Amino acid sequence: MTTTNLRIRGLTKSFGGVRALDGVDLTVPAGQVHALLGHNGAGKSTLIKCLGGAFPPDAGTIEVGGTSYLRLSPRESIAAGVAIIFQTLSVVDALTVAENIFLGQEWTRYGRIDRRAQEEVAAGLLERVAARCSPRDRVGDLPMGQRQLVEIAKALSRSASVLVLDEPTAALSGAETDALAERVEDLRTQGLAIVYVTHLLAEVERLADAVTVLRDGRVAHQSTVAGQTRAELVAAIAGRPAQEVRRPQPRRTSTVPRLVVDALRGPGFGPVDVTVAEGERVGLFGLIGSGRTRVLETLYGRRRATAGTIRVGDRTVAPARPADGLAAGIALVPADRRAQGLFPSLSAQDNTLLPSVRPLARHGVRALRSERRVFEALASAVGLRPAQPDLPAGAFSGGNQQKLVLGRWINEARHVDVLLLDEPTQGVDVGARQEIYRVVSSLAAERGTAVLFASGDPEEIVALADRCLIVARGRIVGELSGAELTEQALLSAVHTSLPAEGAA
Numbered sequence: 001m002t003t004t005n006l007r008i009r010g011l012t013k014s015f016g017g018v019r020a021l022d023g024v025d026l027t028v029p030a031g032q033v034h035a036l037l038g039h040n041g042a043g044k045s046t047l048i049k050c051l052g053g054a055f056p057p058d059a060g061t062i063e064v065g066g067t068s069y070l071r072l073s074p075r076e077s078i079a080a081g082v083a084i085i086f087q088t089l090s091v092v093d094a095l096t097v098a099e100n101i102f103l104g105q106e107w108t109r110y111g112r113i114d115r116r117a118q119e120e121v122a123a124g125l126l127e128r129v130a131a132r133c134s135p136r137d138r139v140g141d142l143p144m145g146q147r148q149l150v151e152i153a154k155a156l157s158r159s160a161s162v163l164v165l166d167e168p169t170a171a172l173s174g175a176e177t178d179a180l181a182e183r184v185e186d187l188r189t190q191g192l193a194i195v196y197v198t199h200l201l202a203e204v205e206r207l208a209d210a211v212t213v214l215r216d217g218r219v220a221h222q223s224t225v226a227g228q229t230r231a232e233l234v235a236a237i238a239g240r241p242a243q244e245v246r247r248p249q250p251r252r253t254s255t256v257p258r259l260v261v262d263a264l265r266g267p268g269f270g271p272v273d274v275t276v277a278e279g280e281r282v283g284l285f286g287l288i289g290s291g292r293t294r295v296l297e298t299l300y301g302r303r304r305a306t307a308g309t310i311r312v313g314d315r316t317v318a319p320a321r322p323a324d325g326l327a328a329g330i331a332l333v334p335a336d337r338r339a340q341g342l343f344p345s346l347s348a349q350d351n352t353l354l355p356s357v358r359p360l361a362r363h364g365v366r367a368l369r370s371e372r373r374v375f376e377a378l379a380s381a382v383g384l385r386p387a388q389p390d391l392p393a394g395a396f397s398g399g400n401q402q403k404l405v406l407g408r409w410i411n412e413a414r415h416v417d418v419l420l421l422d423e424p425t426q427g428v429d430v431g432a433r434q435e436i437y438r439v440v441s442s443l444a445a446e447r448g449t450a451v452l453f454a455s456g457d458p459e460e461i462v463a464l465a466d467r468c469l470i471v472a473r474g475r476i477v478g479e480l481s482g483a484e485l486t487e488q489a490l491l492s493a494v495h496t497s498l499p500a501e502g503a504a
C-alpha cells in the first residue's frame with residue numbers, strides 16, 4: 001500500500017484583493033516526484049510558503065504524514081517532516097558543512113558541541129546525497145550544487161518526509177543539474193514525497209511522475225506525466241492553446257557595427273572580441289562559470305576591464321561604473337534582477353519607468369498620462385500579472401518582478417544603443433517568454449538597438465539570436481549562425497569545451 005506523505009485540501013489564501021490560492025487540492029504519495037507548474041503569479045510560491053509555515057492559509061487543510069493542520073508555524077512544519085529548499089539557500093557561508101547541518105539541533109556532550117559526532121553523522125548524510133564535500137569544508141567555499149546538497153542533507157537529518165525543491169536548477173551548471181537529477185531519483189526511491197517547482201518542461205519530463213498546473217490560484221490541470229504532451233502542459237499553463245515556438249525568420253541585419261569589443265580582458269576572462277551590428281541580436285552561450293556574465297558586467301562598468309577597448313558607434317568608451325555604461329548608451333539587465341535592480345517599496349510603474357521619467361517629462365514636469373500609457377503597453381506586452389501600476393513591486397511574484405526590471409529597458413520610452421541581457425527569461429513562465437523575445441526583437445529591428453545576451457538555455461539562444469558566440473573558460477571558442485544555429489549544435493559545441501564550476 002502506498003502511503004500518502006502530503007495531502008493538501010481546499011487551500012485558499014488571499015493578499016488584499018488578490019486570491020493567490022483558491023481551493024487547491026494536491027496529493028503526493030511517498031516515492032513520488034510531483035512537478036508544480038504555473039505562470040508567474042499562479043500561486044506556486046504561496047502554496048509552498050503555506051506549507052512551510054511562512055503564511056497562514058485562509059482556509060483548507062494540510063496533512064503531513066497522517067496529521068492534519070489548519071495552519072503550521074515554521075517550527076511545526078519542520079517537525080511534521082516538511083523541508084523546503086528555496087532558490088536562495090538558507091545555509092550559512094561562514095560555517096562548516098557539519099555546523100550547517102546541525103544548526104539549531106546541535107549535538108552536545110558535557111555541555112559542549114560534540115563536533116566529532118556531528119562530523120561523523122554529517123559524513124553519512126553527505127554520502128546519502130552523494131555530495132563531494134567534506135563535513136569540515138566551509139560552505140562559502142563550495143560551488144552552488146554542493147551547497148544545495150548540504151541543505152538537502154540537513155533536511156534528511158531532520159527526517160523530512162516531504163521535500164520541496166523551488167526551481168532548484170536555476171543557479172546550477174549543466175553537470176550540477178545532472179547530479180541533482182540523480183539525487184532526486186535516489187530520494188524518490190528512499191520514499192520521500194517530492195514537490196518540484198519549475199518552469200522547465202524538460203525537467204518535468206525527465207524527473208516527475210505526476211504534475212499539477214496552477215493557473216490564477218486554481219488547479220488547472222492534474223495528471224500523471226506519462227502520456228502528457230508538452231503542448232497540453234503549455235496550454236494548461238497559459239490557459240490557451242500552445243503557440244508554436246518558431247525560430248524567427250533570418251533577417252538581414254545592418255553591417256554597421258554598433259558595439260565593437262576588441263581584446264577585452266578582465267579577472268577570469270579574455271581576451272574577448274565581439275562585434276554587434278545595428279539591430280543585431282547576438283547570444284553568448286556558455287555554462288555557469290564560463291565567464292559570460294563577467295563579459296557583460298565589464299561592458300556595462302560593473303567590473304573593471306584590465307585591457308582592451310570598447311566602442312559604441314564611433315565613440316571609444318571605458319566604463320568604470322554602471323553610470324558610465326549608461327551615459328555611453330549601454331544598459332544591462334542583470335540575471336539576479338530582484339537583488340540588483342528592484343525597488344520593492346516603489347510602485348510597479350515607477351520601477352519600470354524610473355529611468356524614462358526624464359525623457360517622458362515635458363518642460364520639467366512628469367508626463368503622468370504618457371507614463372501610464374507606456375506602462376500599460378509594456379505590462380500587456382510582457383504579460384505582467386496583476387497589471388496594476390500602483391502595486392508595490394515587492395508584492396509581485398518572483399517572475400513578475402523579473403518582468404518589471406526587464407521592462408525598464410525594453411519599453412518604448414527608453415532608448416539605448418546597446419542592450420545587454422543576462423539570462424533574459426530565467427524564472428519567467430513559458431507564455432511570457434515568447435512575448436519578451438518579440439519585444440526585444442522589435443527593439444532591434446525598429447530602432448537598431450544592438451542586443452548582446454547571455455544564456456545557458458539552447459532553446460532561448462535559438463529563439464532569440466541572429467548569431468551566437470560560444471563562451472568557455474573566459475574566451476570565445478566558437479560561433480554559430482544561420483542554419484547552423486541549432487540546439488544540438490550548441491550543446492555539442494559547449495560540451496566539447498571543458499566545463500567550469502562555480503559562479504559566472
Ligand SMILES: Nc1ncnc2c1ncn2[C@@H]1O[C@H](COP(=O)(O)OP(=O)(O)OP(=O)(O)O)[C@@H](O)[C@H]1O
Nearest residue numbers: 015020040041042043044045046395396397398399
Ligand atoms: N506578500 C504578498 N503581498 C501581496 N501579494 C502577494 C504577496 N505574495 C504573493 N502575492 C500575490 O499572490 C499571487 C501569487 O504569487 P506567487 O508568488 O505565489 O506566484 P508564483 O506562482 O510563485 O510565481 P513565480 O513563477 O513568478 O514565482 C500573485 O498575484 C502575487 O502578486
